[in-house]
Amino acid sequence: AQSVTQPDIHITVSEGASLELRCNYSYGATPYLFWYVQSPGQGLQLLLKYFSGDTLVQGIKGFEAEFKRSQSSFNLRKPSVHWSDAAEYFCAVGAFNNAGNMLTFGGGTRLMVKP
Amino acid sequence: DAGITQSPRHKVTETGTPVTLRCHQTENHRYMYWYRQDPGHGLRLIHYSYGVKDTDKGEVSDGYSVSRSKTEDFLLTLESATSSQTSVYFCAIRGGTAGFNEQFFGPGTRLTVL
Structure with a gap:
């Protein structure tokens, strides 16, 4: 069975600083990988996804993520954080089963942004 | 906007009472999912549906049942709510067709279950 680990529960960065959120996955085949963001009191919004091809994927809001098979990682990055990026971020791995596409989520990383 | 609404948005109930949560979609998607979100656990799958009257269990299905009598509605029922079922519940649909x-x-x- 697949699993996802987000080692950092909380991260605080200063506005304008760069950001990297870590995600490690366990899955026996080529993974489908996702990053979602959840603002307070809101649902989850898809930031980006990796299915195949170029291992560096671009997403919305200036985010990017790099798939590294050798490290089983899919870290999320942003070169300059804005105060509005404060939210909780979830990494997920997807797999097929006999009745659909299943997502397994990590525990989340809460990002705080200092002015 | 994937056209998904959930009702109610907030509910407080007492232990032992039945509770039904409704998920409604407007875009005729085949696959629908129910998750619960708890601190430190991310989202965990409760049940999912792959068509009308076709449902299956997820990772944390104990104490929950679901029904899907129409494509657009997916209901989650807690037959006898317990305090451990206090959580935030999310419905999801799968985009695309293949x-x-x-x-x-x-x-x-x-x-919230008191």
């Missing part, structure tokens, strides 16, 4: 596709989430229902 292959692997991302899921789109509703706004959530915050349930």
Whole structure:
């Protein structure tokens, strides 16, 4: 069975600083990988996804993520954080089963942004 | 906007009472999912549906049942609510028609069981 680990529960960065959120996955085949963001009191919004091809994927809001098979990682990055990026971020791995596409989520990383 | 609504958005109930949460979609998607979100656990799958009257269990299905009598509605029922079921519940649909596709989430229902 697949699993996802987000080692950092909380991260605080200063506005304008760069950001990297870590995600490690366990899955026996080529993974489908996702990053979602959840603002307070809101649902989850898809930031980006990796299915195949170029291992560096671009997403919305200036985010990017790099798939590294050798490290089983899919870290999320942003070169300059804005105060509005404060939210909780979830990494997920997807797999097929006999009745659909299943997502397994990590525990989340809460990002705080200092002015 | 994937056209997903959830009702109610907030509910407080007492232990032992039945509770039904509703997920409604407007875009005729085949696959629908119910998750619960708890601190430190991310989202965990409760049940999912792959068509009308076709449902299956997820990772944390004990104490929950679901029904899907119409494409647009997916109901989650707690037959006898317990305090451990206090959580935020999210419904999701799978986008696209073939292959692997991302899921789109509703706004959530915050349930408190006293």
